[in-house]
Amino acid sequence: MIIPVVDFGVYSLSERDAAGEELQRLSEELKAAFSQVGFAFLKNSGITQEEVERVMESSKRFFLQPEELKEGFSRTSFPNNPNHGWVSMEAERLNPSQPGDLKEAFNVASFHPDIKWPSSDAVRDFREIHTAFFQRCKELSLRVLRLMAQSLGLDPDVFLNAHQFIGTDENGTTLRSLYYPPLKSETVKEGQLRCGEHSDYGSITLLFQGSEGLQVCTRAGEFISTPTIPGTVLVNVADLMQRWTSDQLLSVRHRVLLPPVGDSSTRQSLAFFVQPDNEARITCCDGSNKYPPITGGDYLLQRFSESYGKD
Numbered sequence: 001m002i003i004p005v006v007d008f009g010v011y012s013l014s015e016r017d018a019a020g021e022e023l024q025r026l027s028e029e030l031k032a033a034f035s036q037v038g039f040a041f042l043k044n045s046g047i048t049q050e051e052v053e054r055v056m057e058s059s060k061r062f063f064l065q066p067e068e069l070k071e072g073f074s075r076t077s078f079p080n081n082p083n084h085g086w087v088s089m090e091a092e093r094l095n096p097s098q099p100g101d102l103k104e105a106f107n108v109a110s111f112h113p114d115i116k117w118p119s120s121d122a123v124r125d126f127r128e129i130h131t132a133f134f135q136r137c138k139e140l141s142l143r144v145l146r147l148m149a150q151s152l153g154l155d156p157d158v159f160l161n162a163h164q165f166i167g168t169d170e171n172g173t174t175l176r177s178l179y180y181p182p183l184k185s186e187t188v189k190e191g192q193l194r195c196g197e198h199s200d201y202g203s204i205t206l207l208f209q210g211s212e213g214l215q216v217c218t219r220a221g222e223f224i225s226t227p228t229i230p231g232t233v234l235v236n237v238a239d240l241m242q243r244w245t246s247d248q249l250l251s252v253r254h255r256v257l258l259p260p261v262g263d264s265s266t267r268q269s270l271a272f273f274v275q276p277d278n279e280a281r282i283t284c285c286d287g288s289n290k291y292p293p294i295t296g297g298d299y300l301l302q303r304f305s306e307s308y309g310k311d
Helices: 020-036 049-063 067-073 126-151 239-244 296-308
Strands: 005-007 039-043 085-087 104-108 174-180 195-198 204-209 214-217 223-225 233-237 254-256 267-274
Touching (some): 020 039, 126 174
Parallel strands (some): 005 039
Antiparallel strands (some): 085 104, 214 223, 214 254
């Protein structure tokens, strides 16, 4: 399996719009990738490598702080949005049958006025940088969703109408900064990975990788390593979108391996998890009843309970 590279230039964030024929051709390329592989690299998206590196550098400064400075921003400590905030090492197990994942994360899931942001001298630009990047990812995601609807012969706004509240507490979309620290092989538990085998929860995910380590599962059940292509964004279909499209588009399992023995390097990535609005009612878009209706918020809560337990 080879993940296709799709040139998004005609509909990039630097372009106001594109002609109908160009969009149709692009939508067909995306459909081929998402229905056969579940993943696609987008080049010329409009989001630059410099933007990505700026967010990674800001988040790394946060992760390198002492734990006592990070604990005040812990996930579940913000009443208006319990998914916002810092996730400590091993607190999350994306494969519930294995030990906790060997990673830290910071979820930007809320812009409520009462949210407290990291603001020490080391990370005083954290809020500004992450907020700006969230908005850039939102804009790109909406363009991808529009093309996905078009590729399926649907009203181009059918997915957009269910993503009207991205960036508010009425929608679970999250920008997640991920940090995988150096590991000592003697402390790793049996079956433990940097990120356990899983599929994503919502509509689509945008992933920006700082280095290799991600593996994607083929239809034959074999995990293959994905390359890192600077300047691109790796986009994948998530579980609720597969359900929404009656399995026309594929949500594929993936994982992040441990580094080779003796490799003390770190790994960073940025994931933008796009979710439908909490109250959006998701039904099969082909009119079938292959899957029962469910709201975006209820589905997300079900998946969180699997990854975190009853927190």
